[in-house]
Amino acid sequence: MSQVLTREQVARRAARDIPDGAYVNLGIGLPTLVANFVPHDREVIYQSENGILGMGPAPPKGEEDLDLINASKHFVTLLPGAAICHHTDAFAMMRGGHLDLALLGGFQVSSDGDLANWSTGDEKSPPAVGGAMDLAAGAKAVWVLMEHVTRSGAPKIVERCTYPLTAPSVVDRIYTNMAVIDVADDGLLVREIIPGMDFEALQARTGARLRLANDWRPLNGV
Amino acid sequence: MSQVLTREQVARRAARDIPDGAYVNLGIGLPTLVANFVPHDREVIYQSENGILGMGPAPPKGEEDLDLINASKHFVTLLPGAAICHHTDAFAMMRGGHLDLALLGGFQVSSDGDLANWSTGDEKSPPAVGGAMDLAAGAKAVWVLMEHVTRSGAPKIVERCTYPLTAPSVVDRIYTNMAVIDVADDGLLVREIIPGMDFEALQARTGARLRLANDWRPLNGV
Amino acid sequence: MLDKRVNSLEEAVSGIQDGSVILIGGFGNAGIPVELIHALIDQGARDLTIVSNNAGAGRTDLSALLSTGRVRKIVCSFPKTSGSVVFDELYAAGKIELELVPQGTLSERMRAGGAGLGGFYTPTAVGTDLANGKETRMIDGREYVLEKPIKGDFALIKAERADRWGNLTYRLAARNFGPTMAMAAACTIVQAREIVDLGGIDPDQVITPGIFVHRVVAVPNPQPAGQA
């Protein structure tokens, strides 16, 4: 019987793929966990949309600085070598293709790499977009980290997003609690599946056609 | 017999009109002299397109700093309270309407306030525009300081510029060695004429129709 | 003499007319000009349009301003947060108009306003609902949305250090929208923790040159934003 990954295991798996020296923006939620699992011999520079480059971990309790928060409004620290800039410059980094990677949460991803992660289209709740669209449109690569299906079991990887789009054709790779999937020019290519789950079972939980890479491997949460 | 003003006297006359606390950009040539004559009880902030706000006078000989030059590439100093910015921000100041005044040289000014001051249209010489067009288009007010006629006696204030334009409809006031003239909505209004010259004589040296202000005064070079 | 210092918060916000567009700095609770916002509440201007990244948290500062009912419209990127109780109520009741703008576009639109540009083409929001009704254009094989500048009648900014010419520095991530909003407003009003003598800020370290600032008031011990 297959065991889906925990949120931490998804974060840990994605962290393994972040290259040494990369400039990375971690979206709100699951992606934020990734920083905890990047191997210590890699130097990764985290950017935050509110003008921080070179963010460090959360401060010890009692040492929070009101002027040092990340995009999720959580307290952070600065690493030696950090730089502060204003918002317009921070978004020039994001929109201008200077970030190597954006790791984002997702409501839905389509087989074309369309991303929906800012709105469920609920008319009662006020909409809020923040920097999601700038980041999705601008980073050199976009990885989405999310559960493979919703709580009610509906696939989040779909032929066509039904939720409002954040940006079309931007997602390069999807890390779920069941698989690692590349968004290739010719569709979705499964790179890894959790042990105990076969391709057909994964396909059954996915709303878009998948192909299995020849060199696919078991997805180990480590 | 009328005596035209010297270049220094034109600069001195214009300097009298610069208000206390104004942000001012002084163009290359004659306008540069103006800083020498602003009354000492006024605090005027000089901007230079290469990222200096709060320029001071030229340094004493031997104290020049290679990293402190103005738009004319002459050595300058900084006043206490000066600020350095990069080129794009310096031009945001200029284009964005933040400068109270640009004092510019001119080849020709038209009765509509068109300014020609960057090119004589000589095809043999490479053209060079620098920041002239940004400044002319962007400053809150543009004053032109120039001789009233060319060396050969041709008028520089004209119905229509024959030299290539720097910007249309931007000049607010003209200080020449013969007169001070406002560019009003309904044409050129003479505010001051040098002693000994009458309106008809000034009109004869001008290529556009002038009107004499009711409260016109003699132009004193001081 | 050029002296932008004013002696009180009341003087700092004087002359703000009904119907003004006011840019208010801050991201989350960092960089919010709490004291200036409360002075604006006391001043009483109404029918305001507020441009700010968030729509307030808790019950103080921006939330307190919203709860006066004097804000007609808010232009922001992220109004809905865990703490945006006041905004949520007003929005649900249809008592406030919202223009939702992607954060980078919001910032860039204000920069365009400050830099004298008429508009710009951005790839952000292409193919999404937030580009609905907006002009798009292919440039060198990529699609862009045309966005127009935002200018403020006033900006309220929190800075760390200022001098009497209005030169500013900021502290860490409290910088956020400050430098851009300062450029984009006809009258930029600053609360600074400290006002120093001219020359007290190294020219190479000035973040907002004084030309973009019009009034400065000292607030040595600013209150945190977003309080209950």
Next chain:
Amino acid sequence: MLDKRVNSLEEAVSGIQDGSVILIGGFGNAGIPVELIHALIDQGARDLTIVSNNAGAGRTDLSALLSTGRVRKIVCSFPKTSGSVVFDELYAAGKIELELVPQGTLSERMRAGGAGLGGFYTPTAVGTDLANGKETRMIDGREYVLEKPIKGDFALIKAERADRWGNLTYRLAARNFGPTMAMAAACTIVQAREIVDLGGIDPDQVITPGIFVHRVVAVPNPQPAGQA
């Protein structure tokens, strides 16, 4: 480990291909990366497009590069100066192409390139020969010219201080085009007077964040530009 330091000027300019677009910092003789330009001359790339405010003065640095005959085109605002002897000869002989751009538009076009914008509308040059053939548009009652971004394959920049992540400070008016060009190039190469340890630059005082910089070489005693 992220280490952008290189050990020599030769290494700093390695890989610059023929046909590259190279942004070169400096205004007048301030901020010109003299040593990097001479390294580029030694490196030998040809058929270059150079984007720089001026077109060289005297016989060294940019003028020396032009005199090699390897510059096909120069994009600048003020090529003709009292010292631009080399450029003047090449131009008169029809041996170099010139794209003349108003200075603020030049800077803004590079910023647009760095910020990922597709273009912008500027009031500068409206109604002049430099807007000939360009698209114009009325926006809110004012006429603007559409301008497109400029991106560089490389930028050569002079800074004062750098660290191994590429964070930079500049000295006084030598800053000029540096921060904007750094944003606008795929590979930004910096000569810094001093390379300090990480943390040696106060985060609030970084002018160019390291993300915009790709190679840093120390040149402790840079030569003045524009020498005879």
